[in-house]
Amino acid sequence: MAPNDSAETIGEATGTVVGRRKAARYIVPVAVAGVAAATIGLVPALANAGDPDLPKISAQELIEKIAASDEEQLSGTFKISTDLGLPLDGLAGSFLPGADGEGKDGGAAAPQDKLMELTSGTHTLRVAVDGPEKQRLSILGKASEYSVVHNKGEVWAYDSTSDEVYHAEAPEGAGAEKEAPRAPKGVPATPKDFAEQALAAVGDTTSVTVDGTAQVAGRDAYQLVIKPKQEGSTVGSIRIAVDAENGVPLKFTLAAAAGGKAVVDAGFTKVDFAKPAASSFDFTPPKGAKVTEADELETGKDEHGKAQKALPEQFSGQIPGLEGLESSEGVNVIGEGWTSIAAIEIPGGKGLPTAGSGDVPAEAQGFLDALGDKVTGKFGSGTVFKTRLVNALLTDDGKVYVGAVTKDALVRAADGAK
Amino acid sequence: MSQAEAALTATTAPEDNGPRPRKPGNPRNPLWTLGILRSEITTTLRRHRTYALLAVLAAVPVLIGIAVRIETGGGGSGSGGGPDGGGGPAFLTQVTNNGLFLVFAALAATLPVFLPMAVGVVAGDAIAGEASGGTLRYLLVAPAGRTRLLLAKYASVLTFCLVATFVVAASALAVGALLFPVGEVTTISGTRISFGEGLVRAALTAAVVAASLVGFAALGLFVSTLTDSGIGAMAATVGLLITVQILDSIPQLSGIHPYLFPHYWMSFADVLREPVHWEELSKNFQLQGLYAAVFGSAAWARFTSKDITA
Structure with a gap:
């Protein structure tokens, strides 16, 4: 520490030397800021550089790998960004039926309303799956969370912002689950659903190739690229990162032909194929929370029916197939x-x-x-x-x-x- | 004057015209650093102004608690937030059902403005207040060196951050336990944890909130080394806080948002998820560490090279 005192002790020295020494001290904060800026700039670049070395694989084999994948247990953090470019994008949520937060009469915690929000902006989700009977999906909000828990025939949804609970029996309440029994929810929010829908569109019109490898959520993955062969499509390419080990799709990116930011970019940022804690599927309504039963929503059914119908339309519109x-x-x-x-x-x-x-x-x-x-x-x-x-x-x-x-x-x- | 006196009584340093170069063969007593630190912390915490700031902070949870209690008409269950439930500070709707949530609601209410303002006052005054009071040169008489004085000042500001946060949390816990039922806690993920674990989470939350102020405290200390006017430094620090908060709320500037110190402040709520979501919390800590390093070293560069005239 002694050198730090030098500015005072050599006060009698010539002014230029002192001035230079004084100026030299400001190098420290500037250097710290510089190093930080360099780290922020370089770390992602370095992280991307390390594409894993994996044995070559054909597109056919990779698709089979996806089909054969039988991982029933996983938990992880999932990020989804959508930029559909709807007119007045920011307001899009409020145009969609039942998507606005004001529609509380029908039970604010009803899942359909919340899931519509995923169609615009960036959201962080948490998923946990333990076989076909137990799933959990949480949308992390700012200082709040919206969770949907499916546990052996019961579906609970909890909105921490309003402290409201929605409850339904799975067979009637969650028709969406029938379409995709392994998916946590009706909206194709996991890469697996996305992959299945995209692969269904494969035909003479489409080129499917394997394009290198990537690291997704810390796991080695193959990249499956699907491109339209026809002119005039707005879809540029669809990229699916598939876990090299167990064939689980980890990331889905849909790019527009016009370029720019990906239209849909959804992928795990953290994934774990171990059995999730059983307690995460247990749900008992918190004391004092308002519980809305699905049966009580008869009055609001038209509205919600509309919202429910809007979901598949929204997505079949996105995925060519129609x-x-x-x-x-x-x-x-x-x-x-x-x-x-x-x-x-x-x-x-x-x-x-x-x-x-x-x-x-x-x-x-x-x-x-x-x-x-x-x-x-x-x-x-x-x-x-x-x-x-x-x-x-x-x-x-x-x-x-x-x-x-x-x-x-x-x-x-x-x-x-x- | 009290600060200078405290500093002088804490040491037996002989009077001199300025800090002297250390004599070789006369090693510093390691307790010496603690001496100046202790005197700084006690003088910071014992000021009337500090008491007033802490009293204001402690009053916030009381106000929130009473308001929520009156609004819900004597503890009737459910429909806490009324028709527009979900408005206002986070966690407000859960307070009626579990008093522990008043801790989180109070921290969420005080973190954007009240807490950093109090910290800004203390940090901004740290050096500039001494300079404007004419006591800075007496502090420097002690052979501690400017670097150690600065470190002691920063440590006392950080202590204030911690004390202020825990005052809010403790007051909220007391009010919450008095006015509302307490018991098992429902996390915002919908899972349940025991009341004991809820208390641990509350303490963790308070610690996270205190840590969120580290960067801003360093910024305030740097501003404080720039001027000899205590009021000026406080006003500039609080002004900076408000400016940055406004910048953080303009969506068109989203590109710079991740680098603004208040951007991840609300991430303390992630402690209440099950399991705890560390991603944004760690970003917050990194950002605060970066601000502390940059502005701490800038404060050091300024303070060790500036002429002390007052």
Whole structure:
């Protein structure tokens, strides 16, 4: 410590020397800040550099590995970022039925409402799975948490913000569980669900390759890359990182053809294939918390039915396939594979209210116009509503063309249909 | 003047015109450092101003507790937050059912403004207050060296952080136990832990909150070395706090948010998850450590090289 006193003790020395010594001390904080900045910049780069060395594997083998994967127990932290580019992205949540926090009448802790929130922004989730009978999914919020626990036929949901509980019997209450019995919840939030949906779309239209390896959540993984072969799709590529050891999909990334940030980026940041603690699936409603039974929600059922229906629509819209739409009446599917476009006749044959028609106040009309782009073609004219993945063309004569395709492809489809 | 006196009585250092170079062969008594540290801590904690700050902090949980108690009409169960439950500070809705949650609610309510403001006052005053009171040169008369004086000052500010946080927590625990039932604790993950473990979590939470203030304390100390006006240093420190908090709330600046010292403050709530979610907590600790290193060394560079005129 003695040298630290030197500034005072050599006070008689020439001013320039003292000044230089004084200035030299400021090197310390600057150096500390510099080292910190370098560490922040370099550590992720170094972490990414270490792609693991794994034996080569074909795409076919890798898909089999996924299919053969029978891990029934896992727990981990999961991060999901979605950037669908919906018009007015920040408000998207409030447009979706039942997604707003205000709809408390129907039971604030009902799962459908909360899961809609995952469709925009970045969320951290925790998952724990122990066989088909016990699952747990928690959405970590700021100083709050929303948990859904499924334990042998009982589904509990707990919202710590409002201290409210939602309870349902699994067979009726959680229809979503039937579709994906191993998934914690209906929304394909785990990489496994995403992978299955994407692989279902594989055909002549798609290239599936294995593209190197990666480290995901500290585990070695193969990267499966799925790319559309057709022109005009808005999907750039789908990347699935598959655990090299047990074939569990660990990360799912959907990139738009236009580039930029991934549309959907979901993956484990921490994963453990050991049996989760049994206590994490036990749930007893906290003292004094308001408990809403699923049966009591009869009155609010319409609203929730809508929300429930909106879920698969939302996602089948994202993943090309659109099987759900094919079956409904008044819907034609033009094209196939990635560029399939659903053409829907609106009963009544009326398009968007146009300016001057008097149906809508002028302000609302301006708002609607601002959301879409006007296009014209052989089919007449219409409005294109764009997101980063799904585009929709609403013609003035009341037809809707929807698909994960570019605007030009939509116009071509509309022209062809004329 | 009391500080200078305390410093002088704590040592038997002979008066001199300034800190002298140490004589070789005359090793420092290791207790010496503790002497200056002890005198700094006691003078910091024994000031009337400190009592006033702690009293204000202790009053916050009392106010919250009484307000929640009145609102719920004498302990009726359920519907704690009324129709707009979930508004206001975190954990407020759980307070009616478990008094222990008042600790978390009070910490959540005081952490954004009250606690750092109190710390800013103490830290900002640490050096500049002595300078404006004319006592700094007397403190430097003791042959402790400026570095050790600075370290002792920083340690006393950190002690204040810890004391202030635990005053809030203890007051909240007392009020919570008086006004509301206590018992098994439901974590925000929905699992249950025993009341004893809940107390451990509460203590851990308070420690995390105190640690969250480490970076800001270093920043305040640095500001304090820049000026000879105690009031100026306090105002600048608290002003910085408010500015940074505003920056942290502007979504367009999300790129710089992870580097702002209050950004991970609310991560203390992660202690209440089951299992504890350490990711953001460790980010918080790293960030606070970084601020302490950068501004601590900047304060050192400034304080050891500046002319003491007052």
